[in-house]
Amino acid sequence: MLTTSAKLLLAAVLCTGCAAASAADLTVICNARVPLTAGDVRDLFLGEKQFAGAVKLVPVDNSSAQSVFLEKILKMNAAKYSTTWTKKSFRDGINPPLVTGSDAEALAYVRRTPGACSYVTIPTPPDVAVVARL
Amino acid sequence: MGTTTSRRVTPGRAWAGVLLAACLGHTLVTYAAAGDSDRIAALEHKLDQSLQLIRQLSARVHDLEAQVAQAPPAAAKPTSPGAAAAAPATAAAAPPGTPAATQPGAAAATAPDTAQRLARVEQTVTEMAASAGQHAEDLGMPMHGFADVGVGNHNAEFHQYQGADVGELDFFLTPRLGSRTRALFELNFEVGSDGAVGVDLERAQIGYQFSDSATVWLGRFHTPYGYYNTAFHHGQQIATSLRRPRFIEFEDHGGIMPAHTVGAWLTGSQRVGDDKVTYDVFIGNSQRIQGGILDMNNAGNTHGSTIVGGNLGMLMSGALDGLKVGVDVFQTRILDEDAPSPAPATRVRSYGVYAAYDTDAWEDIAEFHVFDNDDLTGHTGTHRSDAGFVQMGYRAGRYTPYARYERGAFQQSDHFFAAQINGESYYRTALGLRFDVDLVSSLKLELADTHLTDRVTGSYDEALLQYAIRF
Numbered sequence: 078m079l080t081t082s083a084k085l086l087l088a089a090v091l092c093t094g095c096a097a098a099s100a101a102d103l104t105v106i107c108n109a110r111v112p113l114t115a116g117d118v119r120d121l122f123l124g125e126k127q128f129a130g131a132v133k134l135v136p137v138d139n140s141s142a143q144s145v146f147l148e149k150i151l152k153m154n155a156a157k158y159s160t161t162w163t164k165k166s167f168r169d170g171i172n173p174p175l176v177t178g179s180d181a182e183a184l185a186y187v188r189r190t191p192g193a194c195s196y197v198t199i200p201t202p203p204d205v206a207v208v209a210r211l
Numbered sequence: 212m213g214t215t216t217s218r219r220v221t222p223g224r225a226w227a228g229v230l231l232a233a234c235l236g237h238t239l240v241t242y243a244a245a246g247d248s249d250r251i252a253a254l255e256h257k258l259d260q261s262l263q264l265i266r267q268l269s270a271r272v273h274d275l276e277a278q279v280a281q282a283p284p285a286a287a288k289p290t291s292p293g294a295a296a297a298a299p300a301t302a303a304a305a306p307p308g309t310p311a312a313t314q315p316g317a318a319a320a321t322a323p324d325t326a327q328r329l330a331r332v333e334q335t336v337t338e339m340a341a342s343a344g345q346h347a348e349d350l351g352m353p354m355h356g357f358a359d360v361g362v363g364n365h366n367a368e369f370h371q372y373q374g375a376d377v378g379e380l381d382f383f384l385t386p387r388l389g390s391r392t393r394a395l396f397e398l399n400f401e402v403g404s405d406g407a408v409g410v411d412l413e414r415a416q417i418g419y420q421f422s423d424s425a426t427v428w429l430g431r432f433h434t435p436y437g438y439y440n441t442a443f444h445h446g447q448q449i450a451t452s453l454r455r456p457r458f459i460e461f462e463d464h465g466g467i468m469p470a471h472t473v474g475a476w477l478t479g480s481q482r483v484g485d486d487k488v489t490y491d492v493f494i495g496n497s498q499r500i501q502g503g504i505l506d507m508n509n510a511g512n513t514h515g516s517t518i519v520g521g522n523l524g525m526l527m528s529g530a531l532d533g534l535k536v537g538v539d540v541f542q543t544r545i546l547d548e549d550a551p552s553p554a555p556a557t558r559v560r561s562y563g564v565y566a567a568y569d570t571d572a573w574e575d576i577a578e579f580h581v582f583d584n585d586d587l588t589g590h591t592g593t594h595r596s597d598a599g600f601v602q603m604g605y606r607a608g609r610y611t612p613y614a615r616y617e618r619g620a621f622q623q624s625d626h627f628f629a630a631q632i633n634g635e636s637y638y639r640t641a642l643g644l645r646f647d648v649d650l651v652s653s654l655k656l657e658l659a660d661t662h663l664t665d666r667v668t669g670s671y672d673e674a675l676l677q678y679a680i681r682f
Contacts, residue, residue, distance in 0.1 A: 127420065164442075170393055
């Protein structure tokens with residue numbers, strides 16, 4: 078028989094779990110005129126794909142959702158991501174993605190920057206192209 | 212009395228002294244880290260301010276939306292032009308989120324007017340968010356670098372020295388230019404064989420990117436032979452091992468292959484199914500031998516000879532994910548300017564094959580090169596030599612033990628090798644351990660045994676320690 082406080086604690090744990098699961102949902106977005114597919118996302122954020130047709134791509138990391146993105150899309154942790162980009166920069170002379178600090182910043186940047194792509198926790202952000210949902 | 216007072220005060224003073232010292236120590240430590248921290252802190256502060264303003268504006272948008280939703284239909288029409296103009300003016304005069312900005316009188320604003328204000332506020336929010344997201348772009352030209360120092364019973368590069376040594380300090384710049392124009396500059400401060408610090412413009416290349424499949428570079432670049440030369444080069448911190456294989460060392464550190472070329476380089480990659488094909492084609496000034504070392508003729512050469520070559524590789528996928536295999540070839544004409552005129556010339560042809568397996572756990576690299584050289588002036592005919600190495604490393608958390616075997620069998624009747632200070636045949640075995648102190652620094656310990664087998668015969672054992680960083 079659970080006491081009232083135990084029930085409250087259980088409910089709080091379940092709510093926290095739901096919130097965490099909800100926060101893990103990711104949407105990969107691009108500027109509306111970027112013709113990109115879900116299969117290109119990994120190459121885009123590792124510097125292997127820099128153009129979509131004639132459009133120069135501008136990947137933008139969203140630090141508020143980066144850990145989930147790295148785990149689900151790139152299958153690597155932050156340390157390996159950093160090392161991968163150090164090697165890439167050194168070998169090919171290209172720079173790692175810019176970094177924004179929140180969904181709002183990432184969304185605003187993608188909206189106004191041709192070729193920009195990022196990822197947010199907003200399920201259906203307006204005025205951008207949704208490339209993939211997780 | 213006075214003594215008693217003194218006893219009571221002394222512990223207090225001592226504690227005050229301890230606190231002062233602690234604060235001073237903390238201040239000094241903080242000050243020592245202040246170089247980058249100040250700039251980052253300033254950016255973070257600016258970002259926090261922007262985010263706070265965004266929150267305020269968002270709250271304001273929410274309030275206005277609530278007003279629109281609750282306003283009676285009659286209030287949606289302007290009561291008078293003056294009232295319509297006065298309401299937004301009142302709200303605009305008050306800071307966002309303040310009572311004045313959300314007072315009931317403002318609810319009398321018309322729906323179209325409120326919509327306009329909403330649009331303006333939304334635009335402001337968007338601009339603020341965009342400017343906040345712009346910070347990383349506004350940092351200017353990105354500069355990165357590497358540095359390493361070491362100690363050992365021999366110098367890792369020049370074995371005649373022993374003790375502590377400075378390896379190198381390497382800066383590379385990758386300015387953000389246009390969407391297709393690229394540039395890369397690498398400046399290296401390193402200690403030479405004479406023990407003096409020298410400065411070398413290791414790379415100075417400006418390129419144009421046609422697509423993901425084709426970028427053309429002009430300037431001085433890493434000669435794209437094999438795998439190791441373009442994969443690691445000066446970045447010791449990103450290399451597993453403590454040093455490069457001896458035969459592909461830098462020219463001024465005794466390498467017998469042209470690690471740099473001044474010329475043009477076309478490079479790119481193309482997906483073929485899930486695999487990826489990479490290619491390099493290059494042409495540049497042929498090198499020369501001067502002072503017993505290869506020189507890449509930065510200013511051009513006096514006879515118009517060229518080095519031409521290419522590299523074709525394939526990155527595997529699926530079960531072989533992480534494996535790259537490839538072949539490379541180059542041909543050049545090398546003049547020995549140390550010899551009496553006319554300078555002896557050798558046509559050097561190199562054929563290479565390589566494989567690299569790089570996964571979360573393994574980093575294995577193997578390269579093999581054959582040299583088919585032709586004496587163009589000494590009439591000694593053709594000479595065949597070869598060199599190669601195999602290196603295996605296993606990443607076990609922060610530790611990466613590795614082993615390497617390398618050998619070079621260079622014909623001493625071949626003027627190209629005979630004229631170079633380190634053109635002697637050798638073989639070397641090495642065992643090492645890399646420890647990642649953190650993400651950007653690593654300690655490496657290497658035990659090596661080198662045997663010289665023709666020009667002079669002998670061997671030496673090495674115990675080397677290196678501390679390497681990247682920034």
